[in-house]
Amino acid sequence: MVEAIEVELQSVSKFYGEDKVVDAVSLHVNQGEIFVLIGPSGCGKTTTLKMINQLIPHTSGRILVRGKDVTELDPVELRRSIGYVIQYIGLLPHLTIRDNITFVLQLKKYNKKMQRERAMELIETVGLPVSYLDRHPRELSGGQQQRVGVARALAADPEILLMDEPFGAVDPITREQLQLELLRLQETIKKTIIFVTHDMQEAFKVGDRIGIMRGGRLVTIGTAMDIVRERDEFIRNFIGQGAIFSALDTIPAARAIIDDLPIVQEGAALDDDVLSLTGDWENIFIVDGQRRCLGYISLSEIKGQRKIDREKVTACPPPCRPGDSLKKVIEEMLWGNRAWLPVVSEEGYFLGIVSFQSCASLLVG
Amino acid sequence: MLENIGLFFSYFWEIRAQVAELTLQHLWLSLAGVLLGTLTAVPLGIFISRRPKISSFVIDLAGALYTIPSLAILGFMLPFLGLGWLPTITALTIYSWLPVLRNTCTGIVNVDPAAKEAALGMGATSNQLLFRVELPMAFPVIMAGIRTVAVLTVGITTMGALVAAGGLGSLIFTGISMMDNRMILAGTIPVSALAVALDQLLGFLENKAGVWTGVRS
Ligand SMILES: Nc1ncnc2c1ncn2[C@@H]1O[C@H](COP(=O)(O)OP(=O)(O)OP(=O)(O)O)[C@@H](O)[C@H]1O
Ligand SMILES: [Mg+2]
Numbered sequence: 001m002v003e004a005i006e007v008e009l010q011s012v013s014k015f016y017g018e019d020k021v022v023d024a025v026s027l028h029v030n031q032g033e034i035f036v037l038i039g040p041s042g043c044g045k046t047t048t049l050k051m052i053n054q055l056i057p058h059t060s061g062r063i064l065v066r067g068k069d070v071t072e073l074d075p076v077e078l079r080r081s082i083g084y085v086i087q088y089i090g091l092l093p094h095l096t097i098r099d100n101i102t103f104v105l106q107l108k109k110y111n112k113k114m115q116r117e118r119a120m121e122l123i124e125t126v127g128l129p130v131s132y133l134d135r136h137p138r139e140l141s142g143g144q145q146q147r148v149g150v151a152r153a154l155a156a157d158p159e160i161l162l163m164d165e166p167f168g169a170v171d172p173i174t175r176e177q178l179q180l181e182l183l184r185l186q187e188t189i190k191k192t193i194i195f196v197t198h199d200m201q202e203a204f205k206v207g208d209r210i211g212i213m214r215g216g217r218l219v220t221i222g223t224a225m226d227i228v229r230e231r232d233e234f235i236r237n238f239i240g241q242g243a244i245f246s247a248l249d250t251i252p253a254a255r256a257i258i259d260d261l262p263i264v265q266e267g268a269a270l271d272d273d274v275l276s277l278t279g280d281w282e283n284i285f286i287v288d289g290q291r292r293c294l295g296y297i298s299l300s301e302i303k304g305q306r307k308i309d310r311e312k313v314t315a316c317p318p319p320c321r322p323g324d325s326l327k328k329v330i331e332e333m334l335w336g337n338r339a340w341l342p343v344v345s346e347e348g349y350f351l352g353i354v355s356f357q358s359c360a361s362l363l364v365g
Numbered sequence: 366m367l368e369n370i371g372l373f374f375s376y377f378w379e380i381r382a383q384v385a386e387l388t389l390q391h392l393w394l395s396l397a398g399v400l401l402g403t404l405t406a407v408p409l410g411i412f413i414s415r416r417p418k419i420s421s422f423v424i425d426l427a428g429a430l431y432t433i434p435s436l437a438i439l440g441f442m443l444p445f446l447g448l449g450w451l452p453t454i455t456a457l458t459i460y461s462w463l464p465v466l467r468n469t470c471t472g473i474v475n476v477d478p479a480a481k482e483a484a485l486g487m488g489a490t491s492n493q494l495l496f497r498v499e500l501p502m503a504f505p506v507i508m509a510g511i512r513t514v515a516v517l518t519v520g521i522t523t524m525g526a527l528v529a530a531g532g533l534g535s536l537i538f539t540g541i542s543m544m545d546n547r548m549i550l551a552g553t554i555p556v557s558a559l560a561v562a563l564d565q566l567l568g569f570l571e572n573k574a575g576v577w578t579g580v581r582s
Contacts, residue, residue: 055486080488090483094501104487106497152487162486 004031006160006192007052012061014047022047023216024061034186034193036203039213045196046087049162052194053079065160080108083153087164089145091137097148098133104156122151127181143170146178161193167202179205200239201246212238224250228363245327253329254322256362257343259352261285266294269306285350286313293342293350319344322351326359376547388555391532395522397454399515402461407507410469411495424467431463435524453525460521461514468510472503508571512564519560
């Protein structure tokens with residue numbers, strides 16, 4: 001299936017006088033994707049974001065939102081159809097949290113009852129107590145205000161969300177919590193999100209794809225795995241060594257599965273086909289009729305026999321799921337003192353194994 | 366001393382009807398000046414807040430008018446507006462301009478840019494931005510300007526007596542010419558009371574409006 005492109009920038013530049021603040025940036029964001037823009041301070045992330053909803057007009061290039069050139073759209077309508085979480089939270093201090101959340105709905109003149117219902121719904125969505133609706137922004141902590149900022153952007157149920165360092169003003173623990181909540185929320189709301197940050201860990205954590213900017217240029221675009229494999233010196237310095245561990249957090253075990261293993265069904269005889277698959281692998285896996293893994297037996301135990309001795313079969317280590325992160329898998333291996341783990345689908349099918357080796361070769365490329 | 370105070374009160378009681386009438390006259394002159402000044406200066410303040418190039422010029426102009434002595438303004442207007450309430454209210458309006466204009470303009474200009482950007486980013490039109498964000502957020506600053514003007518105006522209204530507009534100034538000026546301290550006091554005390562009362566009233570209204578618009582809780 002070809003994914004629909006929701007937002008597209010074609011060689012977009014922004015000049016302030018002689019200053020080229022954004023330089024020929026091209027990118028596209030697919031429907032339901034979280035695209036992260038990251039780069040050092042002043043590299044043009046916010047400017048790029050604001051050109052999408054035309055808070056800043058671009059100097060050259062084309063910006064398409066749902067296939068339409070933004071310069072041909074009414075800017076007010078365009079902005080009302082795109083949720084926007086601004087860099088400095090920007091809650092309206094004179095309004096209650098309820099009125100802040102429903103601000104777009106008020107602009108669009110929705111009826112009062114609907115506004116009230118939506119405010120209740122959204123405050124819960126972002127994990128704040130309903131009683132906060134009657135408070136004013138100054139009565140909330142920075143992290144709580146950021147949640148309200150997200151709720152406000154979601155009010156009109158826009159398909160596209162622009163989030164400019166939405167979790168910038170909070171401590172690392174709250175930040176991580178907000179990131180996880182965003183990911184959980186995204187599973188149900190499936191928005192197209194452009195997310196600006198200057199925190200690489202955050203980028204790896206939330207980004208389906210990541211674009212790295214430097215001095216107004218987009219220097220690379222790719223998944224977390226693509227990015228950690230980059231050889232470019234600026235990019236390597238920018239992401240930093242520690243970030244690899246955050247990248248591991250975002251790569252699913254499915255990517256590192258070894259599935260060309262010798263597998264036999266319980267009771268069946270070992271044939272040469274199976275044995276030829278062993279290579280330098282010393283175990284053979286035994287599955288039942290439903291392809292559930294019963295255990296494994298090492299080649300040395302078989303000693304040329306064609307029949308497997310049930311007694312000698314060892315049970316598998318606790319399995320992991322294909323959706324588990326590599327980080328989790330590696331932790332399990334280290335914790336359980338294992339060199340590999342079986343991967344089992346939700347339905348219980350044996351899919352293969354992941355090993356330290358397969359994880360490493362994935363990252364090194 | 367006590368005797369004097371007693372004498373003053375009995376005098377005051379004697380002329381209470383006259384004082385009441387002059388106070389009412391004073392009040393309406395003052396209110397008309399403040400109202401006209403506010404109604405002209407607030408829109409002008411909004412207008413110049415959008416145009417940084419001319420805003421300081423306009424404010425300086427209002428500042429220059431503000432420094433002209435009140436007697437001089439009344440004198441200048443005499444050939445055009447003659448005597449009575451018209452030149453008085455006109456002068457009061459002119460004096461209201463500077464504080465209200467300046468506070469409206471700076472109040473709007475100083476609204477947190479993040480709040481403005483958030484509103485625009487959510488698709489507020491420029492009118493919606495003005496009425497839902499800028500004016501409510503600048504409201505306390507604008508009100509402070511209006512309150513300053515109110516107190517000031519009650520004082521300046523006294524000068525209206527010199528151009529036959531009436532008001533408590535007539536008691537004061539007659540008192541001065543007759544060197545009658547009781548009469549001067551009978552005019553001065555209600556002026557001060559009026560200024561304080563008007564300021565309190567506006568403060569009360571500001572609070573009410575603040576709760577209503579959400580500026581104060
Ligand atoms: N109105 C303006 N006039 C001139 N230069 C500007 C203007 N606005 C932004 N810039 C410049 O454009 C560059 C990019 O700004 P931008 O806000 O997009 O950076 P950013 O990547 O979002 O940085 P940060 O991470 O600090 O938020 C900066 O160097 C900034 O100085
Ligand atoms: Mg920025």
